[in-house]
Amino acid sequence: MARIIVVTSGKGGVGKTTTSAAIAMGLAKRGHKTAVIDFDVGLRNLDLILGCERRVVYDFINVINGEATLNQALIRDKNCNLLYILPASQTRDKDALTQEGVGKVLDELTREFQYIVCDSPAGIEKGANLALYFADDAFVVTNPEISSVRDSDRMLGILSSKSRRAERNEEPIKEYLLLTRYDPDRVKLGEMLSLDDVQEILSLQLLGIIPESKSVLSASNAGIPVILDEKSEAGQAYADVVARYLGEERPHRFIDSKQGFLRRLFGGKK
Amino acid sequence: MLNTSSVLEFKSSTFFAPILILFNNDMAAIEETLHAKINLAPEFFRDSPLIIDLRDLNKQNQDLDFTHLTQLLRRVGFFPVGIRGGNDQQNKQARALSIPIDTVREQGAPIIAGNVQKPEMNPQPSSQPVTTVAKPSVNPAPIPPVAVTSTLVTQPIRSGQRIYASSDLIITSQVSAGAEIMAEGNIHVYNTLRGRALAGVHGNTSARIFCFDLQAELISIAGDYKTSEDLNKQTYHGPVQIYLQDHALIIKEIA
Ligand SMILES: Nc1ncnc2c1ncn2[C@@H]1O[C@H](COP(=O)(O)OP(=O)(O)OP(=O)(O)O)[C@@H](O)[C@H]1O
Ligand SMILES: [Mg+2]
Numbered sequence: 001m002a003r004i005i006v007v008t009s010g011k012g013g014v015g016k017t018t019t020s021a022a023i024a025m026g027l028a029k030r031g032h033k034t035a036v037i038d039f040d041v042g043l044r045n046l047d048l049i050l051g052c053e054r055r056v057v058y059d060f061i062n063v064i065n066g067e068a069t070l071n072q073a074l075i076r077d078k079n080c081n082l083l084y085i086l087p088a089s090q091t092r093d094k095d096a097l098t099q100e101g102v103g104k105v106l107d108e109l110t111r112e113f114q115y116i117v118c119d120s121p122a123g124i125e126k127g128a129n130l131a132l133y134f135a136d137d138a139f140v141v142t143n144p145e146i147s148s149v150r151d152s153d154r155m156l157g158i159l160s161s162k163s164r165r166a167e168r169n170e171e172p173i174k175e176y177l178l179l180t181r182y183d184p185d186r187v188k189l190g191e192m193l194s195l196d197d198v199q200e201i202l203s204l205q206l207l208g209i210i211p212e213s214k215s216v217l218s219a220s221n222a223g224i225p226v227i228l229d230e231k232s233e234a235g236q237a238y239a240d241v242v243a244r245y246l247g248e249e250r251p252h253r254f255i256d257s258k259q260g261f262l263r264r265l266f267g268g269k270k
Numbered sequence: 271m272l273n274t275s276s277v278l279e280f281k282s283s284t285f286f287a288p289i290l291i292l293f294n295n296d297m298a299a300i301e302e303t304l305h306a307k308i309n310l311a312p313e314f315f316r317d318s319p320l321i322i323d324l325r326d327l328n329k330q331n332q333d334l335d336f337t338h339l340t341q342l343l344r345r346v347g348f349f350p351v352g353i354r355g356g357n358d359q360q361n362k363q364a365r366a367l368s369i370p371i372d373t374v375r376e377q378g379a380p381i382i383a384g385n386v387q388k389p390e391m392n393p394q395p396s397s398q399p400v401t402t403v404a405k406p407s408v409n410p411a412p413i414p415p416v417a418v419t420s421t422l423v424t425q426p427i428r429s430g431q432r433i434y435a436s437s438d439l440i441i442t443s444q445v446s447a448g449a450e451i452m453a454e455g456n457i458h459v460y461n462t463l464r465g466r467a468l469a470g471v472h473g474n475t476s477a478r479i480f481c482f483d484l485q486a487e488l489i490s491i492a493g494d495y496k497t498s499e500d501l502n503k504q505t506y507h508g509p510v511q512i513y514l515q516d517h518a519l520i521i522k523e524i525a
Binding site: 150153154156157158160161172200201203 | 425426427428429430431444446447448449462464
């Protein structure tokens with residue numbers, strides 16, 4: 001059975017699109033046929049991060065409106081032939097997304113793909129609600145700061161009450177926490193919330209901590225998902241996330257401050 | 271051939287609706303009392319379905335025009351969805367308004383599952399009340415045993431979510447900041463309470479709030495409240511209980 005994953009957050013700019021591209025690539029690299037859909041109508045971003053922006057002919061809205069078939073609109077990734085991208089429209093208006101239309105497209109995708117990753121727009125409006133409505137699993141992307149945690153909490157409330165699973169009284173959406181842009185040094189200085197602080201409020205199953213890393217920006221500039229940069233910490237952290245999601249046990253990394261460790265080693269003062 | 275199961279399906283289900291029991295047929299007094307009740311929990315009552323119970327009125331031979339009552343209830347924001355204990359004339363009016371008629375079962379039996387009537391812990395304060403919502407009548411007739419229900423919630427209550435219980439409310443997970451929990455009876459939170467908790471929302475001054483870790487934005491019992499500003503003046507370690515004493519909220523650690 002195909003699984004529909006929504007990558008969501010409430011707050012904007014926390015790393016949803018970065019995460020969607022990384023985990024979709026990670027799942028495909030591990031042999032699962034995966035589609036990733038950009039729900040951020042008007043802002044088109046995912047195709048840039050995956051480096052396929054020049055190959056976009058048709059988009060999600062064209063498929064919903066019956067102006068193109070799904071196969072015409074899906075773009076096969078250049079690095080992995082099990083990964084397909086369904087880009088968002090840059091020109092259409094957000095109202096073009098309808099629950100019925102989205103449902104039909106997802107229905108068709110579930111027949112062909114093993115995983116369908118939905119990159120949600122920010123906010124708690126229609127676009128975000130549609131991205132999560134059909135989901136089986138939710139990756140809640142949160143930054144270690146209070147406004148992001150609050151918004152994630154709000155999103156969790158919507159996940160548990162406004163999804164198809166909630167409406168049908170089915171088993172609830174499985175919710176996972178992804179703590180991104182984590183900087184242990186700043187946590188130590190008290191400038192950022194710690195993992196414990198975040199979990200005190202959210203208490204979710206932790207799928208992974210993605211450290212703040214320059215490699216994320218260089219990867220997105222190059223149009224290659226950061227998970228393919230195996231040397232980078234962010235890339236390794238995303239690979240761990242995919243492995244844990246697929247059921248592997250992996251200890252959490254990138255929680256502690258390296259600086260702190262050195263200081264402890266040499267007995268330096270803080 | 272049409273596959274009928276793809277068109278519709280009947281399921282048995284329960285539906286929550288408060289019951290309005292009338293003790294007096296004075297329309298002006300009813301309206302005034304309703305407004306006072308609604309002000310206690312405006313969000314909860316907005317667009318709420320309502321079942322109208324006229325048994326007491328009819329026992330006292332107080333006549334009441336059901337059509338006028340319905341108009342009044344709709345005006346203040348209710349959706350009447352049922353009548354019980356009406357006389358022939360009232361039932362006829364109900365039928366004309368497409369409002370279903372419930373035949374009166376034995377006193378105290380719940381009309382709708384999940385809305386079991388709950389005995390008052392406190393005698394009604396002032397004189398004979400004009401109306402009461404989802405409460406048993408103050409009736410000298412022998413009180414049959416009624417089930418006291420409580421509502422149990424095990425999943426976390428997240429920011430933006432609201433829970434209302436016409437009984438006691440027991441929550442085993444956390445209540446996030448930005449969430450709101452309300453009960454006509456007591457509230458128990460066996461976890462951290464960060465949101466708003468309102469117990470005794472229909473005026474039951476003996477209702478209490480119990481919680482493991484008090485970090486609430488607001489606590490209220492029968493309309494008397496404290497906000498986080500007041501609460502932050504003191505830190506509490508471990509479980510606390512909150513109750514009313516002379517219109518003041520008392521917060522006590524449970525040793
Ligand atoms: N782990 C990270 N380290 C450093 N920078 C990051 C990290 N994750 C994301 N970023 C940067 O944060 C910015 C926002 O990321 P992204 O576009 O993925 O967020 P988003 O949640 O999809 O935003 P929106 O809500 O606008 O859709 C980008 O510039 C990205 O490069
Ligand atoms: Mg995005």
